[in-house]
Amino acid sequence: MIDPKYLRDEKDLNEIKVRLAQRNYDLDTGLLLSLEEKRKSFQSRTQELQSQRNAFSKQIGQAKRNGEDASAAMAEVAKVGEELDEVKKQQDEVLAEISKIAYTIPNLPDASVPVGKDDSFNVEQRRWGEPRKFDFEVKDHVALGEAIGGLDFDSARKVTGSRFVFMKGDIARLHRALGQFMLDLHTQQQGYTEICVPYLVNSDSLYGTGQLPKFELDLFHTLLTATGDEEGVQRRYSLIPTAEVPLTNLVRGELLQEKDLPIKITALTPCFRSEAGSAGRDTRGLIRMHQFDKVEMVQIVHPEKSWEALESLTANAEEVLQKLGLPYRVVALSTGDMGFSSAKTYDLEVWVPAQNTYREISSCSNCTDFQARRMGARVKLAGGKNVLVHTLNGSGVAVGRCLVAVMENYQNADGSITIPEVLRPYMGGQEKIEVPAKSGK
RNA sequence: GGUGAGGUGGCUGAGUGGCUGAAAGCGCAUGACUCGAAAUCAUGUUUAGAGCUUGCUCUAACGUGGGUUCAAAUCCCACCCUCACCGCCA
Structure with missing residues (x-):
């Protein structure tokens, strides 16, 4: 695998697209960019929700230990959980798609390699x-x-x-x-x-x-x-x-x-x-x-x-x-x-x-x-x-x-x-x- | 193939539902001490991702995958692997 960092930003993508073209590999930069954009937004949202859930869970744990009623927090967190499941699912799909592409990209040729199609x-x-x-x-x-x-x-x-x-x-x-x-x-x-x-x-x-x-x-x-x-x-x-x-x-x-x-x-x-x-x-x-x-x-x-x-x-x-x-x-x-x-x-x-x-x-x-x-x-x-x-x-x-x-x-x-x-x-x-x-x- | 035990960081090893990304020890790194080293003391020591005021905050990962739960290293299921004993076998 080439460094996945190269697959994230437009400038890097265009650069490796040229080098991969020399190997007869056509890198779909548009697709990768749109997947990357989705990945970022899904991931941010997922992490945000996870963070909320963790906070609620902590509250619930504390309340239960003190013998207090935790049902309000549990009702809140149920909503968070629902959205989290949804977003997580979409995120997983995007990640799977990206890694599927990443695994089929060949190594980048070294600068000293003669350029040619065959x-x-x-x-x-x-x-x-x-x-x-x-x-x-x-x-x-x-x-x-x-x-x-x-x-x-x-x-x-x-x-x-x-x-x-x-x-x-x-x-x-x-x-x-x-x-x-x-x-x-x-x-x-x-x-x-x-x-x-x-x-x-x-x-x-x-x-x-x-x-x-x-x-x-x-x-x-x-x-x-x-x-x-x-x-x-x-x-x-x-x-x-x-x-x-x-x-x-x-x-x-x-x-x-x-x-x-x-x-x-x-x-x-x-x-x-x-x-x-x-x-x-x-x-x-x-x-x-x-x-x-x-x-x-x-x-x-x-x-x-x-x-x-x-x-x-x-x-x-x-x-x-x-x-x-x-x-x-x-x-x-x-x-x-x-x-x-x-x-x-x-x-x-x-x-x-x-x-x-x-x-x-x-x-x-x-x-x-x-x-x-x-x-x-x-x-x-x-x-x-x-x-x-x-x-x-x-x-x-x-x-x-x-x-x-x-x-x-x-x-x-x-x-x-x-x-x-x-x-x-x-x-x-x-x-x-x-x-x-x-x-x- | 059968029976039993088990898989946690670089290593050994604790941890049976929340304050555990993880005790303790070893190893390693940096600093102090030293002429130098050893010993000793102090501090630090996983990876990946996101964010921003670039140092911090957040998220994820305890064999792998799924499930239960508000919450999983911890409970359940499947698979993989390791160890021990028995059986079989070149």
Whole structure:
């Protein structure tokens, strides 16, 4: 949530309307202003009436204790109570309407973010590595994986549905090696603490990091069939779309001490995304799946330190690709291409030879106080003041897509795949994944 | 899954209908003392909103939501969660 103070006054509203328009969000300032006016008048009246009621109640209490007759005051207060119920009801409606809007407003883009309506306005920051020149025709990871017998999309379609996969043998092991390597890098060399998190979360957590209420349809939900509240409304748990959700929500509702910061945590988890809107894109291969593994890094930092933290977080993710020898570039997302909670995002795009292009493999964001405000995550500063923390998250990196990059960039003419050196310790020293000899002929 | 107990501020913990936004202790902050520190003493120490004479006044919040009442931390209902014991289980 952005600071609700910005939603109160016309000057602020017009200012953030411009900045939100850069993110393709149309802020209805007229509606907010009229709601705000109503809120104020209802609230003043409510408080006035409550104050009257409290005064009467005090009188009544006093009278009763002295054994006097209180019926006159009780008759007065009945009238106050009636109006109070009425005004309170209207006030609650207005408040609900305002907060409904407030929860769907994205974070304000930082001034340094390139302005533009879509990804064509993203600005490349730097490149690392040189895409390899192949002296044979490159195969994509699907062809490589099927020849090796390591990627089985057909069985996944049978067992579950489209956009799932079975990995087998050396490919499954390579996939596992990648995740282990990334986790070890973050924990042993970059100062992150490894966390093993729940893969199902409640809706408060999803509100906290910003997936709800707007992105309901991008998530998989499970129903808790045995429970329901008075109106029969069922609770549910949802599968995490990223470990950012459980990791960041660790500090939800917490008051941290300044000495606890920064908190740097990481987790390797499966991620589940329904992405109902993106059917038809990247239908072939591992690029866009309903389930994929990802190593996620999260930092909870002092509000004045988040911008330097974004740079170091991004560098932490880059190091994964550097150690793997995978060419990539870093792109600053434009205002129109950023995620809901982010004030600034760098994407890491890895070279994918078969597509002859760079594809997103990591996204590193500074969410400033946007998630912290939703979560109620604060820190007590020296001097005793409580302020919202800043939260950051970044993939370090998407394991499935990284597997694609390794397979395609390290492929050989015969369809075998050379295992990058840093992964060999995780594969019992194995150097190559071979195409099995055709049997039965 | 069964039975019982319970959820109060940064923490521990009192409070069973009104004078309790909340005792007491701890912690923390500021000041005094000190060369400095410890100890000691004094003062202060939740958040959000409204108003104005900017320091004060008012309102709300005691797991969450609803209800009873002139008045709810306190009574009632539902839900969530925690602890203990039993059962079941990888």
